[in-house]
Amino acid sequence: MFQDIFDQYNWDEVKQSIYGKTSADVETALRKNKRSLEDFKALISPAATPYLEQMALLSNRLTQKRFGKTIQLYIPLYLSNECQNICTYCGFSLHNKIARKTLSAFEIVQEADYLKQLGFEHVLIVTGEANKTVGVDYLENAVTLLKKQFANVSMEVQPLEQEAYESLISCGLHTVLVYQETYHSADYKLHHTKGKKSNFNYRLATPDRLGKAGIHKIGLGVLIGLEDWRTDNFFTALHLQYLERMYWQTRYSISFPRLRPAEGLIEPKVVMNDKELVQLVCAWRIFNEEVELSMSTRETEKFRDHIIQLGITGMSAGSRTNPGGYVTAVESLEQFEIDDDRSPAEVVNMIEQTGYKAVWKDWEAFA
Numbered sequence: 054m055f056q057d058i059f060d061q062y063n064w065d066e067v068k069q070s071i072y073g074k075t076s077a078d079v080e081t082a083l084r085k086n087k088r089s090l091e092d093f094k095a096l097i098s099p100a101a102t103p104y105l106e107q108m109a110l111l112s113n114r115l116t117q118k119r120f121g122k123t124i125q126l127y128i129p130l131y132l133s134n135e136c137q138n139i140c141t142y143c144g145f146s147l148h149n150k151i152a153r154k155t156l157s158a159f160e161i162v163q164e165a166d167y168l169k170q171l172g173f174e175h176v177l178i179v180t181g182e183a184n185k186t187v188g189v190d191y192l193e194n195a196v197t198l199l200k201k202q203f204a205n206v207s208m209e210v211q212p213l214e215q216e217a218y219e220s221l222i223s224c225g226l227h228t229v230l231v232y233q234e235t236y237h238s239a240d241y242k243l244h245h246t247k248g249k250k251s252n253f254n255y256r257l258a259t260p261d262r263l264g265k266a267g268i269h270k271i272g273l274g275v276l277i278g279l280e281d282w283r284t285d286n287f288f289t290a291l292h293l294q295y296l297e298r299m300y301w302q303t304r305y306s307i308s309f310p311r312l313r314p315a316e317g318l319i320e321p322k323v324v325m326n327d328k329e330l331v332q333l334v335c336a337w338r339i340f341n342e343e344v345e346l347s348m349s350t351r352e353t354e355k356f357r358d359h360i361i362q363l364g365i366t367g368m369s370a371g372s373r374t375n376p377g378g379y380v381t382a383v384e385s386l387e388q389f390e391i392d393d394d395r396s397p398a399e400v401v402n403m404i405e406q407t408g409y410k411a412v413w414k415d416w417e418a419f420a
C-alpha cells in the first residue's frame with residue numbers, strides 16, 4: 054500500500070530539500086534521459102525559474118514524441134450537488150444553504166443527448182458525497198446509461214470500495230479521478246472537517262483499491278492553493294511512481310486545479326501564478342513522458358491557449374459545474390466558477406489554429 058511509503062517521508066524535510074535545490078541540480082536534471090524524484094524536485098524548485106524557456110522547449114518535444122500534436126477533449130457532467138461533507142473550498146459543502154439537486158435518469162439522458170450533439174465522446178461524471186441518494190446503485194445506473202452514448206465514461210465522485218469499482222468497471226467505467234487535495238495530513242484535516250472525506254488515509258488508499266480493481270486509468274492531483282504546491286506535487290509524483298510500478302497495466306493522468314471562487318469559499322493559503330503553473334506542467338512532462346496532463350476550464354482563455362504547446366494532452370471545454378447545468382437546471386448553484394467560458398466549437402477552433410488536432414474519441418471498448 055502507498056501508505057507504507059508515504060509514512061517514510063516528512064513534509065518539512067521534503068519541502069526543505071526542494072527549496073534547497075540549486076541551478077546545478079536543475080542542469081543535471083535537464084541533461085538526463087531518465088529523471089528521478091530528486092530531479093523532479095529540482096525542476097519544480099525556485100532554482101528552475103531561470104530555465105523555464107529551456108524546460109518549455111523540452112516539454113514540447115517530449116510531448117509531441119509520445120502524443121503527437123493532439124489534445125483530447127472531455128466534458129464534466131455534474132449529476133448531483135448533494136454532499137454530506139464539509140470542505141472549506143467547495144460550493145457544495147454541507148454547511149452551504151443552497152438548493153440541492155440530483156438528476157433523475159431521465160434528466161441524465163437529456164443532458165447526455167445535449168453533450169453528444171456538441172460532439173463529445175468523453176464524459177466525466179461528477180457528484181458530491183451523498184451515499185443515500187448518490188450511492189453505488191445510482192452511479193452504476195448513470196454509467197450504464199451514459200455508456201450507451203459515449204465512448205469513454207470517467208468519474209470524479211466519493212472514494213469507494215474495491216468491489217464497487219469492480220462493479221462500475223463492468224458497467225463500462227473507464228477512468229476514476231481521485232485528487233488527494235493535499236498530502237499535508239494536518240492541513241487536510243483543517244479543510245475537511247466533517248463527513249467521510251475527513252478520513253485522509255482512506256482517500257490516500259483509493260488509488261490502490263482502483264489499481265486492484267483493474268481500472269483502465271487513474272487521475273491524480275492536488276488542489277493548488279491549500280498548501281505549498283511544490284511539496285504537494287512531489288508527493289503526487291511519489292504516489293504516481295509507486296502506482297506505475299504496482300499497477301503497471303493502468304494508465305495515469307495528472308491535473309492542476311487552482312483554487313477558484315465559490316459560495317462560502319476560503320482564500321487560498323498559497324497563490325500560484327501563471328508562470329509557476331507553466332513550470333509545474335513542464336516539470337511533470339520532463340519527469341514522466343507517459344503520463345497524461347490535463348487542463349480544465351478553471352483557467353483563463355489566454356492561459357489555456359498557450360499551455361497547449363507546453364505538455365498538456367487533455368482539456369475540458371464548454372463546462373458547467375452545476376447539476377443539470379447544460380439543459381435541465383441551468384440556474385442551479387455551481388461548484389466553482391469557470392474562467393474559460395468559450396463553447397466547445399470555439400475551443401476546437403483555437404486548438405486547430407495552434408496547429409494541434411482536437412481528439413473527441415480515442416477509446417472504444419469491445420464487448
Ligand code: SF4
Pocket residue numbers: 136137138139140143144145146147180181182250
Ligand atoms: S469537494 Fe466534494 S466532498 Fe467536498 S464538499 Fe465539495 S462535493 Fe462535497
